[in-house]
Amino acid sequence: MGRQYAAAVEDATRSRIDGHWSRRFGVPVPGLAPVTVATSGRYDDAALVVLLGDHAYVDAPLALVDAVASVALSHGPGELLDPATWAPIAAAPVLGPADHFWADHGTDLAPAAHPLDPQQLDELRALVPEDEWRESGFDRRPHAAFGVVEDGRLVAASVLTTLWGWPVDVGVLVLPEERGRGLGSMVASAALAAGVGLSGFAAYRVARENVASRAVAARLGLEAYGANLAVPLSH
Numbered sequence: 001m002g003r004q005y006a007a008a009v010e011d012a013t014r015s016r017i018d019g020h021w022s023r024r025f026g027v028p029v030p031g032l033a034p035v036t037v038a039t040s041g042r043y044d045d046a047a048l049v050v051l052l053g054d055h056a057y058v059d060a061p062l063a064l065v066d067a068v069a070s071v072a073l074s075h076g077p078g079e080l081l082d083p084a085t086w087a088p089i090a091a092a093p094v095l096g097p098a099d100h101f102w103a104d105h106g107t108d109l110a111p112a113a114h115p116l117d118p119q120q121l122d123e124l125r126a127l128v129p130e131d132e133w134r135e136s137g138f139d140r141r142p143h144a145a146f147g148v149v150e151d152g153r154l155v156a157a158s159v160l161t162t163l164w165g166w167p168v169d170v171g172v173l174v175l176p177e178e179r180g181r182g183l184g185s186m187v188a189s190a191a192l193a194a195g196v197g198l199s200g201f202a203a204y205r206v207a208r209e210n211v212a213s214r215a216v217a218a219r220l221g222l223e224a225y226g227a228n229l230a231v232p233l234s235h
Contacts, residue, residue, distance in 0.1 A: 009223040013104040013201045017225065020164050021050060021057060031055045034077050037069045045091075047231040049080050056080045064089075064233050086231045096229030097208045101222035103192045104201040108221060111190035113146040116157060121145055123154040128173055135207065137161045137171030143198065146190035148183050156183035158191035166199040172216065184216045192220065 022029040025038040034055060039062045042048075047068045048059040056077035060068035067089050072080060079085050083094035103109060121138060133139060142159035144167075149155070156174040163169035170191040174184050188204060195202025204222055206213040217224070 009102050009201075009225065010104050010106050013102060014225065016201065017102070018052070021052060021226075025050075025057050025059060027057070029055070029057075031057065035072050035075070035080065037065065037072050039065050045233055045235075047086075047233060049096075049229050049231065051077055051081055051097075051227045052225070061233065063235060068231075068233075081227055081229055083229065086229075089233060090231050091234035092232040094229055094231050097227050098205050098229070099208055099214070099224055100226040100228070101204040101206060101217040101224050102201060103196055103204070103220070103222050105196060107192070107196070107223075109189045109193040109196070111146075111193045113148055113156070113158065113187040113190040115190075116145040116147040116154075118142050118145050118159075120147065120154060121157055121159070124157055124173055124175070127175055132173065135171075136173050137169055138173060143167040144191065144194045146187050146194070148186055156187045158187035160191045160194050160198075160202070163203055168195045168199045168202045170195060170202055170204045172204075172213065179212060182219075184212065185219045188216050189220055192222075 018029040024040060027036050027038055037058045037060055040059050044061045050057045054077055058068060058072045071086060071089060075085055081097040086094050125133060137159055140161040142161050144160040145157060147154050147157040155178045158170060158172045160167050161169045170188060172184050172188045192202045204217055206217060
């Protein structure tokens with residue numbers, strides 16, 4: 001079965017996404033088989049699993065490629081995004097899966113948040129859990145930041161950081177007590193628009209279990225294309 005795309009993302013954007021993964025894994029995208037195992041040499045203690053359409057790609061450490069391949073090649077592409085599939089060889093909890101959502105010049109974005117000085121983001125750091133801070137990319141140097149300030153208090157923010165060498169990766173944080181008001185969509189839209197302006201496309205990667213962030217992607221009309229998880233391993 002071939003991959004089906006929504007009209008929201010242009011062919012050139014999908015070509016750029018596919019081109020990255022093709023270079024990363026050193027194999028054609030889409031692959032010649034439903035599941036492809038490669039060894040890029042980037043990791044020695046984890047395997048990266050990427051699902052693109054109906055094909056899965058697994059980047060395995062060279063020293064552990066046999067163990068990884070024994071799991072990967074005995075399951076279908078979709079099953080490889082189930083953390084339970086990797087339980088027999090995982091050395092720690094599997095990270096993910098996360099779904100990838102995309103915007104480009106074909107996406108109707110209406111930025112409604114103001115630019116921030118990145119130093120203003122520190123106002124949020126003590127008010128959100130540390131794992132949310134890192135997961136949302138706020139621990140990386142931003143190319144741009146946007147926020148909503150109410151009564152002198154920063155209540156929601158987004159950052160645009162580097163992914164694959166381009167400023168395209170968007171992360172969002174909203175104070176817990178302010179969630180459910182649409183603030184995530186406001187700040188996400190601003191950062192996505194900035195990414196599209198700088199790079200021609202932008203990414204919003206969301207943990208599959210994060211219902212609120214997935215709702216933001218749906219409200220903004222972003223296209224879902226690709227997903228990943230990481231499997232910690234030990235020698």
